[in-house]
Amino acid sequence: MNAPHRFHRFHTGWIHRDLGQWDRLRDLFHPDGRIEITWFEGPAHEFVDASARMGASDFRTKHLITAPVVTFSDDGARAVSETSAVVIGENIRLQLGCNGHNRFVDRLEKRDGAWRILDRKSVYDFATFTFPAGIVDIDATAxxxxxxxxAALAHLLEKSGFPVRRIFATKGSDLERDIKQTAFAWLREGKRA
Known part of the structure; x- marks a missing residue:
């Protein structure tokens, strides 16, 4: 099974978000696809609309995506992938930025001959602030x-008007373990997310 060409678009396709190509971003997901990241949880089509709103705000992002590790189901119709990424963000009004390192854990499914993302969740490894125009004050308590x-990514998102409403998976956390166990159980059992 030649996986690289089948899954290349899911991982490099995140460039459509950075470039504001909303229809192409929407096409990466099944119609019932879902996504859970720091600032958004819900249907993927709503995420695309929310991303367009973010793209029109003072907050800018760029995603650097690595090659995925992909595991297929026995029937070849489902897969779980894990992909490292770096989210580079900047609020131009606040003159504050961040680099957030994360991993996307995706459930991918082939329907009617087409592979798309059914479920995307993120695990966060670490994040740091950047200062594109010089040092600015940051509220350490916030x-x-x-x-x-x-923390750096969430703080910048919140200051930009995109609240982070709960705790998300971090490297080595119980939440990370649960995300992966659930994804691989789905892969083995053939259940949808």
Missing amino acids: VSRFPRAY
Whole structure:
């Protein structure tokens, strides 16, 4: 099974988000696809609309995506992939940025001959602030509300009007373990997310 060409578009396709190519981003997901990341949880089509709103705001992002590790179901109709990424963000009004390192854990499914993302969740490894125009003051108390692994990213999202409403998976956490166990159980059992 030649996986690289089948899954290349899911991982490099995130460039459509950075470039504001909303229809192409929407096409990466099944119609019932879902996504859970720091600032958005819900149907993928709503995520695309929310991303368009973010793209029109003072908050800018760029995603650097690595090659995925892909595991297929026995019948070849489903797969789980894990992909490392770096989210580079900047709020141009605040003159504050961040680099957030994460991993996407995706459930992929082939329907009517087409592979698309059914479910995307993120695990956060670490994040740091950047200062594109020089050092600015940061409220350490506000930042400390979030797990250190994504505190810089969450703080910048919140200051940009995109609230982070709960705790998300971090490297080595119980939440990460649950995401992976559930994804691989789905792969073995053939159940949809």
